[in-house]
Amino acid sequence: MADTFSLGNVTAELSIRTIDTNLVVYIVFVLIAAYVLTRVLSFLLINVSERIGWYRTTITMLIPLLKLAVYVIAFYLVLTAVIEPSLPQMIAFFTLFAAGVGFGLKDFFADILGGIVIIFEKPYQIGDKVTIGNHYGEVKDIGIRATRIQTPSDEMVSIPNGTIFSQPVQSGNAGDLAMMIDIDLFVRPGTDIDRALKILKEALVTSKYIIISDRYPFTVLAEDFPFYMRLRAKGYVSDLRHEFEFKSEVTRRAWAEFMKAGIRSPGFVPPSEEVASGEPVESGE
Amino acid sequence: MRMAGEEKPGPGSTVISYEPEMAEIISTIEQSGTGTPEHIAIVAEPMTGRSTMVAEIRRLYGDRVYYLPLEFVVRESDLPDFASLPYDIILIDNCQFLSTRRIGGFSVIDSFLRTQISSKKLFITTWNTFSWQYLSSVIHLDSYFPKRIILGRIDTPVLRDVIKARYKPGEITFLDEGIAERSMFFSIVHPKVNLPFMDDEITVPWIKLNFTVMIRKLPHHKRVIISVEDIIFEKINRIAGGNPGVAILLWDESLHDNTISFANIKEKSYSMSLNTNESFILATIVSMETLHENDLAAIAGSEMDFKKIVYRLVQQGLVHDCNGYYSVEPFALVPVIDYLKKTRRLW
Structure with a gap:
């Protein structure tokens, strides 16, 4: 079977194979093999990355790249099996194809383009803690069309990759395994602030979850407000998967010492503080 | 407190592997006496020769030295009034026992450091590497010690010199079991590297190709002889990961009737899969080297x-319990450190 295409001054005869059972089986086989291969590669690399320790995210960032490569090769195999194109024919085909999908499947291909941008520009990687739109969680998979994140309440949210063109993306760790965590505690005005900061600092640096070095510094800060004082500890959790355990442990141990030292929580904390910190107000009472 | 393997006496057991470091210490001591003293910190992993250095300092400056070996976590009242001591050098061993990783666990070291910087005496202190790094990050410990002596891991030729110095020439028989035919093409060495962005030298594991072994595989007229002795020491040092204390223990365990064979050098394997609490406690024991169960309970807190x-650590053969004091099993030391570094419990 042969069709003639004309695109500007490029005219070529495109030979299209007869669609028979063998061809259909071949295409189905290529697509299934590509799917299985991506799943196997993901499984293997995620398992390897879990054993690597420090370089977990370095390994997982290869996964979307390999997936893209597998699907591009699969697409090429399918295409060449159907139409056996020459180079001018390929150019003509892709031009027409792009124009067609530009109108018909705009969002779908925007997501795929978004996937390619994510793979090469790396606004986030598998294993990162990210906020995309209103969703916060750990990136579990970056697919060709969508990114799946696991929220703190263990829900899987699928976010179209095209979202990165319209929404800000916030990555808490940018490919690193460690992540800076803010821990806010509120105490009454008139508290012995030096003593309170010393306790909070020691609760932070003795945590079993923290990592401290020149690259991962820590600090404790105090800020005075009309009805309370805010103590903020900033430190890196050694593995971002322990983000909430880290916060909880430091808060609990600091408050246990605060109570021994006679340091009390304020009677009133404005709700705006909850919004600013993004978390419910911690209280020892 | 001493870790096994560090104190084996012998004809030349002083500082065979750390002569440049010892020379630096002597130079600093000789220059002290005028102005503000340049306090010295000797920093090393467990079983890497701190006790040897301390013994040598005491041998050289015995009449000037007040020696205080710390054997458990100390309270402020356990420390003497250094100002009243009639010695101009204060030598304190195992200073990691000056603090514990818990809220309120830094008061003794804070007080000690304040005493030290206001004193005219020279303080020479020894530290566990991991405690040193932790305290340097948390309380900037390194800024109190202008002279830092880092004892790194050692290479096979140095290990051979250290061990052979304990015996007379020809006293040891190295059994040839045909092992030279299957000797190694490469060995792991630990060169010291001075990185531009770090103050202290660090030792970096590196692969060194054994060209002599490769040459042996060439046509016969170019062959060279590889001694059984070289291969045996290579194996010991590879298993010990360049840690001289572990290597000496392994040597002692493999030596029978002054005869050693390749096959008798046994390598123990450890399969570690620890949760957060177990890793934290194990890292704490490695950092302190020995901890009493009361101190361990205080560090663990009510949550753990x-x-x-x-029990789990002892049962896995990683830690041993000696009358309530917990230490890492010597042969598990290198695998444990590797595991804890990989999982970011030690850094």
Whole structure:
């Protein structure tokens, strides 16, 4: 079977194979093999990355790249099996194809383009803690069309990759395994602030979850407000998967010492503080 | 407190592997006496020769030295009034016992450091590497010690010199079991590297190709002889990961009737899969080297069932219990450190 295409001054005869059972089986086989291969590669690399320790995210960032490569090769195999194109024919085909999908499947291909941008520009990687739109969680998979994140309440949210063109993306760790965590505690005005900061600092640096070095510094800060004082500890959790355990442990141990030292929580904390910190107000009472 | 393997006496057991470091210490001591003293910190992993250095300092400056070996976590009242001591050098061993990783666990070291910087005496202190790094990050410990002596891991030729110095020439027989035919093409060495962005030298594991072994595989007229002795020491140092204390222990365990064979050098394998609490307690024991169960309980706090944790660590052969004092098993030391570094418990 042969069709003639004309695109500007490029005219070529495109030979299209007869669609028979063998061809259909071949295409189905290529697509299934590509799917299985991506799943196997993901499984293997995620398992390897879990054993690597420090370089977990370095390994997982290869996964979307390999997936893209597998699907591009699969697409090429399918295409060449159907139409056996020459180079001018390929150019003509892709031009027409792009124009067609530009109108018909705009969002779908925007997501795929978004996937390619994510793979090469790396606004986030598998294993990162990210906020995309209103969703916060750990990136579990970056697919060709969508990114799946696991929220703190263990829900899987699928976010179209095209979202990165319209929404800000916030990555808490940018490919690193460690992540800076803010821990806010509120105490009454008139508290012995030096003593309170010393306790909070020691609760932070003795945590079993923290990592401290020149690259991962820590600090404790105090800020005075009309009805309370805010103590903020900033430190890196050694593995971002322990983000909430880290916060909880430091808060609990600091408050246990605060109570021994006679340091009390304020009677009133404005709700705006909850919004600013993004978390419910911690209280020892 | 001494870790096994560090104190084996012998004809030349002083500082065979650390002569440049010892020369630096002597130079600093000789220059002290005028102005503000340049306090010295000797920093090393467990079983890497701190006790040897301390013994040598005491041998050289015995009449000037007040020696205080710390054997457990100390309270402020356990420390003497250094100002009243009639010595101009204060030598304190195992200073990691000056602090514990818990809220309120830094008061003794804070007080000690304040005493030290206001004193005219020269303080020479020894530290566990991991405690040193932790305290340097938390309380900037390194800024109190202008002279830092880092004892790194050692290479095979140095290990051979250290061990052979304990015996007379020809006293040891190295059994040839045909092992030279299957000797190694490469060995792991630990060169010291001075990185531009770091103050201290660090030792970096590196692969060194054994060209002599490769040459042996060439046509016969170019062959060279590889001694059984070289191969045996290579194996010991590879298993010990360049740690001289572990290597000496392994040597002692493999030596029978002054005869050693390749096959008798046994390598123990450890399969570690620890949860957060177990890793934390194990890292704490490695950093302190020996910890009494009361101190361990205080560090673990109410959140952790430390008895269950240490039971699991002992049961896996990683830690041993000696009358309530917990230490890492010497042969597990290198695998444990590697594991804890990989999982970011030590850094």
